[in-house]
Amino acid sequence: MVEGDTVPRRDPSARRWGLWAALVLLVLVLLMVLVFLAREYEEGRDQQALDQESATVVGDIRNALLRNVQTLQSLNSVAPTADSWNAPAAELLAQHREIVRLEWRDQSQRLLSHRDTPYLSDVFGYLDRTRALADVKLACDNAQRLSGPAYSSSYFWPMRDGLGMELMEMCLPVVRSGVPNGFLVATYSLPGMLAELTNRDELRNRGLSFNDADGTRLALHRMVPGTRRTLSANAVLELPGHTLILQLQSPRLVGGLFPNVLTAVVGALSFALLAVLALLARDTRLRQRAEFEVGDALAFRKAMEDSLVTGLRARDMTGRITYVNPAFCEMVGLSAGQLIGTGLPAPWWPPELVDEYQQRQMVRLAGQTLPREGYESVFQRSDGTRFPVLIIEAPLIDAQGKQTGFMSAILDLTEQRRVEDLNRTSQERLQATARLATVGEMASLLSHELNQPLAAISSYASGAINLLEQPTGTFQQADLSQAMRRISEQAERAGRVIKSVTDFVRRREQVRESVAPRLLIDAIQPLLVLQAKKQGIQLQIGIASGCPPVQCDRTMVEQVLLNLARNGMQAMPWDAEPSGSGPRVLKIAVHQSRLNAGDRQQKTWVTFEVSDHGLGLSAEVQAKLFTPFFTTRAEGMGLGLSLCRTVIEQHGGALTYEPNQPRGTVFRFTLPTSD
Numbered sequence: 254m255v256e257g258d259t260v261p262r263r264d265p266s267a268r269r270w271g272l273w274a275a276l277v278l279l280v281l282v283l284l285m286v287l288v289f290l291a292r293e294y295e296e297g298r299d300q301q302a303l304d305q306e307s308a309t310v311v312g313d314i315r316n317a318l319l320r321n322v323q324t325l326q327s328l329n330s331v332a333p334t335a336d337s338w339n340a341p342a343a344e345l346l347a348q349h350r351e352i353v354r355l356e357w358r359d360q361s362q363r364l365l366s367h368r369d370t371p372y373l374s375d376v377f378g379y380l381d382r383t384r385a386l387a388d389v390k391l392a393c394d395n396a397q398r399l400s401g402p403a404y405s406s407s408y409f410w411p412m413r414d415g416l417g418m419e420l421m422e423m424c425l426p427v428v429r430s431g432v433p434n435g436f437l438v439a440t441y442s443l444p445g446m447l448a449e450l451t452n453r454d455e456l457r458n459r460g461l462s463f464n465d466a467d468g469t470r471l472a473l474h475r476m477v478p479g480t481r482r483t484l485s486a487n488a489v490l491e492l493p494g495h496t497l498i499l500q501l502q503s504p505r506l507v508g509g510l511f512p513n514v515l516t517a518v519v520g521a522l523s524f525a526l527l528a529v530l531a532l533l534a535r536d537t538r539l540r541q542r543a544e545f546e547v548g549d550a551l552a553f554r555k556a557m558e559d560s561l562v563t564g565l566r567a568r569d570m571t572g573r574i575t576y577v578n579p580a581f582c583e584m585v586g587l588s589a590g591q592l593i594g595t596g597l598p599a600p601w602w603p604p605e606l607v608d609e610y611q612q613r614q615m616v617r618l619a620g621q622t623l624p625r626e627g628y629e630s631v632f633q634r635s636d637g638t639r640f641p642v643l644i645i646e647a648p649l650i651d652a653q654g655k656q657t658g659f660m661s662a663i664l665d666l667t668e669q670r671r672v673e674d675l676n677r678t679s680q681e682r683l684q685a686t687a688r689l690a691t692v693g694e695m696a697s698l699l700s701h702e703l704n705q706p707l708a709a710i711s712s713y714a715s716g717a718i719n720l721l722e723q724p725t726g727t728f729q730q731a732d733l734s735q736a737m738r739r740i741s742e743q744a745e746r747a748g749r750v751i752k753s754v755t756d757f758v759r760r761r762e763q764v765r766e767s768v769a770p771r772l773l774i775d776a777i778q779p780l781l782v783l784q785a786k787k788q789g790i791q792l793q794i795g796i797a798s799g800c801p802p803v804q805c806d807r808t809m810v811e812q813v814l815l816n817l818a819r820n821g822m823q824a825m826p827w828d829a830e831p832s833g834s835g836p837r838v839l840k841i842a843v844h845q846s847r848l849n850a851g852d853r854q855q856k857t858w859v860t861f862e863v864s865d866h867g868l869g870l871s872a873e874v875q876a877k878l879f880t881p882f883f884t885t886r887a888e889g890m891g892l893g894l895s896l897c898r899t900v901i902e903q904h905g906g907a908l909t910y911e912p913n914q915p916r917g918t919v920f921r922f923t924l925p926t927s928d
Contacts, residue, residue, distance in 0.1 A: 351445035443472035460502030564663035586635035767927035824867030
């Protein structure tokens with residue numbers, strides 16, 4: 254460099270212009286990218302909407318074909334013969350333009366009857382129908398294999414004047430009364446399906462066609478008008494035996510670039526600001542409206558909770574009361590101000606049960622599972638009176654899904670307990686009445702049976718008197734002793750008979766105790782022997798070895814056994830005994846069984862069976878067998894079987910019956926074991 258020369262400097266303005274040019278270029282690029290992305294987004298959205306629309310069209314066609322199948326299934330039910338089939342088939346073709354022919358073929362696929370569409374003349378006049386039998390056979394074979402409708406592959410059917418259309422066969426098996434009755438063949442026109450099974454208004458300005466899997470166009474219903482670029486969407490129409498591709502076309506709706514990008518951006522921002530202000534005003538109005546609605550909802554809920562007769566109580570996770578309704582306050586006799594904020598122990602707990610309730614609430618608050626059916630408890634009012642309640646609790650969950658406490662519904666059971674006591678008293682009276690009626694009916698048998706020991710006592714007493722009236726030393730001491738022993742035996746026999754009845758009548762307390770099945774049978778056996786002997790019935794009693802004792806009310810179960818046994822004897826009258834039907838036998842059997850108790854374990858039961866050899870039960874009697882006051886005997890009260898079933902169900906068992914073999918009836922009931 255020569256001395257005096259200077260270093261050239263860059264012009265700052267040129268640098269600024271370069272930065273501005275770069276910035277403008279960057280903005281233009283960004284705007285172009287933005288417009289491009291917006292354009293691509295619009296096209297993608299239009300394509301997605303078109304895809305959804307094509308799926309909807311396929312769904313409409315599929316649903317329409319299913320409805321056609323249902324209509325075709327009803328065709329042969331209303332027209333069982335070929336002569337009566339033509340008229341409803343013609344009516345069906347008039348209603349469905351997409352079907353060009355209906356055929357009824359037998360099980361061997363021979364033609365029985367057919368009808369052609371009235372809208373297309375001479376469809377099969379140019380070529381014989383037999384050229385399509387291969388497709389018909391393929392569809393019917395698939396239909397027979399699938400036991401439902403099946404479709405053939407579509408095929409082109411030529412017509413006169415160089416015309417033709419794409420057809421497809423649908424074969425439907427016909428079954429009448431569970432027996433195959435041939436096939437119903439419907440020939441579909443693919444153009445007709447596009448025209449008749451789609452919504453014309455929704456598909457306006459849309460191109461619609463059926464294509465094959467390789468892209469070959471099979472049927473065209475409409476083309477996109479104009480020469481604009483189009484969007485295309487394909488949807489698969491899967492039919493049993495054949496698959497079609499539905500192609501839906503739509504013109505692109507995306508326009509060109511804005512004439513003035515900056516003006517458009519400013520205008521868009523202005524409109525956006527106005528829209529934001531409008532949305533803000535709308536949001537304010539909606540918020541005020543929502544506040545009014547929330548206030549009304551809270552007022553309505555408060556009024557509803559105040560009108561409930563069920564007590565409501567809410568507690569937090571520490572057991573502190575956060576809410577009570579007026580019904581709960583009325584139950585315990587305390588105001589809401591006295592209750593809200595109180596913790597454990599609760600002021601309505603009886604003093605002697607505080608420890609028990611405290612432990613139970615600790616278990617609840619520890620997160621243990623709450624019983625959905627609730628649990629019973631006892632509350633104490635402020636005046637000291639107590640009443641039973643049913644408490645149903647559930648977790649209290651907030652909007653975030655977090656448990657904040659427990660919500661309880663409390664039902665006062667005082668009235669329910671009173672009704673249960675009245676029902677129990679009425680039941681006891683009915684049972685006592687039935688038991689006394691049973692003893693009254695047995696009185697005649699007792700008098701008959703007591704005549705024998707009393708007559709024997711009288712006879713032995715007369716003999717003893719005669720021996721004593723003989724001169725001293727002329728009678729044997731052994732004869733007199735034997736006569737006195739016989740008198741004593743007969744007296745004991747009469748006493749046992751009377752005692753069996755008095756013991757049965759006097760025992761009225763309902764006490765559950767462990768009783769061996771043998772003792773239950775022995776208690777009623779004397780009474781059964783009396784009636785069996787009078788009616789000439791053989792009594793058989795069988796108790797399985799090792800049979801465990803049962804937990805029951807002894808008096809009530811003995812009455813059940815006695816009622817069932819007496820009913821069995823009365824079912825075998827002398828005059829109703831068919832000849833050659835076997836002996837008149839009443840069997841009482843007892844054995845152990847294991848039944849599913851519903852708690853993943855098996856519970857041990859003892860089964861009692863009373864079998865008679867009578868005439869059995871008619872259907873009319875079975876329908877009313879356990880109805881109170883229903884009886885088939887003029888002297889009966891109709892309470893026996895009803896009370897029997899009530900007693901057994903109160904013990905947790907079940908009373909059932911079934912026909913006996915070769916005839917008669919078996920009554921069976923179960924009782925739980927005492928272990």
